Amino acid sequence: MAGELSSACSKAIGDAKDDLNRLSDDIWKNPELAFQETHAHNILTDFLENKGFKVERNYIKKTGFRATYGGSAGDGVHVCVMCEYDALPSLGHAAGRNLSSEASVAAALGIQAAIKQQQKLGKVTVLGTPATEGGGGKLDMINEGCFEGVDFAMLAQPLNENIAAPVTLNILRVRVNYSGKAAHASTQPWEGKNALDAAVACYSNVALMRQQIKPTWKINGIITNGGLKPNIIPEETEMVFYLRAPEQTDLMFLQQRATACFVAAAKATGCEVNFEFLDKPYHNVVHNSVLANLYKKHAEALGMEFSTDEEVLQSSTGSTDMGNVSHVIPCVYPAFDIKTQAPIHTQAFTEASSAPEAQQSVLQCAQAMALTALEVMQNAQVMSDIRNEFEATDAINTPVITGTNPFP
Numbered sequence: 001m002a003g004e005l006s007s008a009c010s011k012a013i014g015d016a017k018d019d020l021n022r023l024s025d026d027i028w029k030n031p032e033l034a035f036q037e038t039h040a041h042n043i044l045t046d047f048l049e050n051k052g053f054k055v056e057r058n059y060i061k062k063t064g065f066r067a068t069y070g071g072s073a074g075d076g077v078h079v080c081v082m083c084e085y086d087a088l089p090s091l092g093h094a095a096g097r098n099l100s101s102e103a104s105v106a107a108a109l110g111i112q113a114a115i116k117q118q119q120k121l122g123k124v125t126v127l128g129t130p131a132t133e134g135g136g137g138k139l140d141m142i143n144e145g146c147f148e149g150v151d152f153a154m155l156a157q158p159l160n161e162n163i164a165a166p167v168t169l170n171i172l173r174v175r176v177n178y179s180g181k182a183a184h185a186s187t188q189p190w191e192g193k194n195a196l197d198a199a200v201a202c203y204s205n206v207a208l209m210r211q212q213i214k215p216t217w218k219i220n221g222i223i224t225n226g227g228l229k230p231n232i233i234p235e236e237t238e239m240v241f242y243l244r245a246p247e248q249t250d251l252m253f254l255q256q257r258a259t260a261c262f263v264a265a266a267k268a269t270g271c272e273v274n275f276e277f278l279d280k281p282y283h284n285v286v287h288n289s290v291l292a293n294l295y296k297k298h299a300e301a302l303g304m305e306f307s308t309d310e311e312v313l314q315s316s317t318g319s320t321d322m323g324n325v326s327h328v329i330p331c332v333y334p335a336f337d338i339k340t341q342a343p344i345h346t347q348a349f350t351e352a353s354s355a356p357e358a359q360q361s362v363l364q365c366a367q368a369m370a371l372t373a374l375e376v377m378q379n380a381q382v383m384s385d386i387r388n389e390f391e392a393t394d395a396i397n398t399p400v401i402t403g404t405n406p407f408p
């Protein structure tokens with residue numbers, strides 16, 4: 001029976017490959033920013049509904065959704081496969097989330113096919129999570145209890161390597177505002193207090209600080225408002241910074257160092273500073289090793305080759321709100337190679353995300369996820385091992401501090 005279920009799982013994905021490719025291509029051709037993914041929401045929900053899933057549209061968020069198939073709560077194993085579908089400004093799908101959604105939907109079709117043959121296996125939920133790119137859609141769903149009753153969750157990210165458990169970083173976003181005093185820049189500049197000087201000093205402070213922080217810590221920023229006209233000393237400026245680190249304790253220390261940079265720039269220029277650490281920090285992904293090893297086993301059997309380069313395996317692939325989910329329920333978040341050397345968040349990666357060469361990798365990843373879920377659903381001991389590891393993992397470290405000017 002196990003072999004029959006696996007075959008049904010793989011066959012369902014293979015039979016739908018052309019439809020899945022068209023679905024992905026449609027999302028790619030219509031890139032939408034965070035919380036604006038109306039088209040992606042509509043075509044994904046229509047697709048799943050036509051495949052027999054019970055669909056809840058506009059779930060929690062306007063562009064969120066939930067699609068379910070299978071047994072009631074408490075009957076078998078409940079697996080959640082997540083979809084992401086927001087794009088980046090100007091670059092489109094430079095994170096390949098059209099492919100990520102395709103892989104998740106394909107995996108759900110494979111799991112559905114197995115449940116059709118053996119209802120007692122459990123239930124599969126496809127959760128559409130908007131605004132991964134900074135909006136934290138998954139955090140909203142966590143707060144609304146969407147993962148209650150779910151045994152484990154899966155999601156895959158397109159990359160230029162196959163990695164079963166890629167490293168991701170905690171991230172904290174901060175908005176910094178400097179207030180000075182406007183004056184004519186040519187006739188009476190001494191009457192002014194230059195908020196742009198404060199922003200430039202802040203940027204320089206942060207750049208200098210990078211020499212004394214760990215290589216795994218990251219801080220990046222831009223000036224989002226630098227003033228109105230060259231002949232007016234800027235009265236108001238705004239900056240946005242992203243702070244990242246592997247551990248929560250590291251991120252707190254980096255937060256304190258960054259705060260000192262913000263304040264010092266204000267003092268040096270006679271300006272006032274206000275800064276706010278935004279309220280949706282992303283945590284690092286805590287990969288469940290049982291799930292990651294199962295995924296790798298099935299993926300290798302399908303012909304996927306995984307990187308053994310330690311530098312690659314230890315390098316960060318960015319930050320994601322999937323990390324927050326992994327602190328709530330067991331998760332696996334593998335990366336799959338879409339046959340490009342281009343890094344993410346580039347125009348070249350956007351183009352690779354629509355290339356025919358990516359399709360084999362997407363389907364192999366989807367099959368591996370579906371077969372991983374199927375193995376867990378068929379083996380109570382494996383599910384127990386997953387739960388035991390999750391409960392033993394000290395997933396939540398000291399939380400970061402959010403809010404306005406949290407340090408005196």
